[in-house]
Amino acid sequence: MTKKAVMISIDDELHAKAKEKELNISNVCEDALKRNVNGAVNDPEEKRQCHFCKTTWFGEMVTKLIWLCPDEVWICEKCLTQEVKKVSVCVGTRFRG
Numbered sequence: 001m002t003k004k005a006v007m008i009s010i011d012d013e014l015h016a017k018a019k020e021k022e023l024n025i026s027n028v029c030e031d032a033l034k035r036n037v038n039g040a041v042n043d044p045e046e047k048r049q050c051h052f053c054k055t056t057w058f059g060e061m062v063t064k065l066i067w068l069c070p071d072e073v074w075i076c077e078k079c080l081t082q083e084v085k086k087v088s089v090c091v092g093t094r095f096r097g
Helices: 012-020 025-038 059-064 077-092
Strands: 047-049 056-058 065-068 073-076
Touching: 012 025, 056 059, 059 065, 065 077, 073 077
Parallel strands: none
Antiparallel strands: 047 056, 065 073
């Protein structure tokens, strides 16, 4: 397979974060394009992990995960519900000092 050089434009901040994490931008973009072109959103080989409970999800089950911004991590519905409850308790509680 031969490769073709192409040029993309990305946000400066995104580029800085990618360099900081030592990501190969070319490989990341190629993987994203392959998934998009092949319609492999539910690829049986694809695995994702909930950042909080570390449960690994496969194939069609990866659609049960939610991309959490601005943390940029995957979270399952169960953990999201628990985290929302924690925030609700913190916001609903008054500090008495």
